[in-house]
Amino acid sequence: MTDRSPATGKPIRTAISDDDGIDFAIIELFFFAYRDFTSDPDQILADYGFGRAHHRVLHFVNRRPGLTVAELLDVLKITKQSLARVLKQLIDTDHIVQVQGPRDRRQRELYPTAKGRALALALARPQSRRIRAALEDSGTTERASIERFLEAMVNPELRAQINIVPAQTSGKKNGDH
Amino acid sequence: MTDRSPATGKPIRTAISDDDGIDFAIIELFFFAYRDFTSDPDQILADYGFGRAHHRVLHFVNRRPGLTVAELLDVLKITKQSLARVLKQLIDTDHIVQVQGPRDRRQRELYPTAKGRALALALARPQSRRIRAALEDSGTTERASIERFLEAMVNPELRAQINIVPAQTSGKKNGDH
DNA sequence: GGATTACGTCAGTACTGTTGACGTAATTTC
DNA sequence: GAAATTACGTCAACAGTACTGACGTAATCC
Numbered sequence: 001m002t003d004r005s006p007a008t009g010k011p012i013r014t015a016i017s018d019d020d021g022i023d024f025a026i027i028e029l030f031f032f033a034y035r036d037f038t039s040d041p042d043q044i045l046a047d048y049g050f051g052r053a054h055h056r057v058l059h060f061v062n063r064r065p066g067l068t069v070a071e072l073l074d075v076l077k078i079t080k081q082s083l084a085r086v087l088k089q090l091i092d093t094d095h096i097v098q099v100q101g102p103r104d105r106r107q108r109e110l111y112p113t114a115k116g117r118a119l120a121l122a123l124a125r126p127q128s129r130r131i132r133a134a135l136e137d138s139g140t141t142e143r144a145s146i147e148r149f150l151e152a153m154v155n156p157e158l159r160a161q162i163n164i165v166p167a168q169t170s171g172k173k174n175g176d177h
Numbered sequence: 178m179t180d181r182s183p184a185t186g187k188p189i190r191t192a193i194s195d196d197d198g199i200d201f202a203i204i205e206l207f208f209f210a211y212r213d214f215t216s217d218p219d220q221i222l223a224d225y226g227f228g229r230a231h232h233r234v235l236h237f238v239n240r241r242p243g244l245t246v247a248e249l250l251d252v253l254k255i256t257k258q259s260l261a262r263v264l265k266q267l268i269d270t271d272h273i274v275q276v277q278g279p280r281d282r283r284q285r286e287l288y289p290t291a292k293g294r295a296l297a298l299a300l301a302r303p304q305s306r307r308i309r310a311a312l313e314d315s316g317t318t319e320r321a322s323i324e325r326f327l328e329a330m331v332n333p334e335l336r337a338q339i340n341i342v343p344a345q346t347s348g349k350k351n352g353d354h
Numbered sequence: 355g356g357a358t359t360a361c362g363t364c365a366g367t368a369c370t371g372t373t374g375a376c377g378t379a380a381t382t383t384c
Numbered sequence: 385g386a387a388a389t390t391a392c393g394t395c396a397a398c399a400g401t402a403c404t405g406a407c408g409t410a411a412t413c414c
Contacts, residue, residue, distance in 0.1 A: 113186025
């Protein structure tokens with residue numbers, strides 16, 4: 001408080017750039033890409049009164065049917081309370097059903113219904129279309145580079161989560177079987 | 178309400194997968210990658226009592242010093258009110274200063290202060306480090322592929338925004354001048 | 355039988371986003 | 385020069401998603 005007027009820093013008029021040793025190009029591209037990537041499903045979700053949180057839950061329940069609430073919390077990295085409301089709505093609207101765990105009856109296994117499966121597909125469709133368009137002129141090598149890059153962006157400890165995709169019929173790359 | 182019990186869809190036990198014609202592999206990778214990409218700065222921001230919105234404003238004011246409020250709203254794709262709170266805090270904490278527009282005195286040009294520049298760099302540093310690590314074994318070709326992919330993921334109408342990066346000294350690729 | 359685990363839920367709070375309306379100063383238009 | 389428009393700031397009200405902490409219940413583990 002000793003310096004009120006002088007404390008007001010002078011405006012810096014030069015742009016921050018990659019010259020500062022920071023990869024602003026990709027940082028910014030990543031921001032724009034993700035913003036538009038999520039905008040497609042957001043519009044569909046609005047019709048259902050759902051938000052992005054519902055999408056994520058629906059996605060992972062479809063990807064890993066039978067996962068428990070605890071496992072879902074771990075994948076999403078959110079708290080129980082944050083999940084509760086969203087999950088309840090998805091169950092009430094018959095997109096997801098809970099089944100008592102077979103071995104441990106305390107657990108609730110989560111499964112999509114036909115309705116939930118359909119919505120998950122509808123939400124993923126425009127995203128997939130966008131990806132296909134972005135990869136239009138790319139070959140297998142480029143696709144592999146992009147997959148490797150995205151995977152490398154994930155925290156190493158959490159990379160295990162990615163590969164828990166059960167039983168791929170058309171087994172591409174999969175460190176399973 | 179005519180069908181309460183039968184309405185409860187049966188659980189689908191098979192996982193949704195790329196077989197459904199949807200590129201779930203990349204959809205999911207993109208989710209995980211972005212989640213962790215933003216987690217680094219989030220931790221730093223918490224120390225300042227700031228959130229992700231502050232980060233975005235700070236980033237773009239540093240990248241395009243002198244942009245007006247209207248331009249910033251256009252880049253962020255949020256409403257005036259959403260920006261107001263966040264911008265006010267950044268100004269009050271002396272990270273950003275407003276300068277009356279030279280030609281049009283209604284406009285407020287936004288500039289970072291030294292403090293704001295330093296914070297922007299501090300926030301970008303871990304993100305850049307993560308990117309560098311992810312590109313570790315990649316050559317120039319791969320990097321170019323990834324940049325092209327990310328750019329192609331952005332809505333075409335909005336791609337113009339990306340290239341408004343003023344005066345790069347080390348001019349890499351830039352469709353300007 | 356007691357501790358732990360898995361889950362559900364209640365209460366309170368914070369951040370980021372929305373729409374709509376109003377005020378003010380500056381610029382543009384006629 | 386008066387009127388319309390523009391750029392911005394602000395007030396009010398509300399929604400979605402996230403958080404922490406605490407408590408209860410049923411099931412399992414030891």
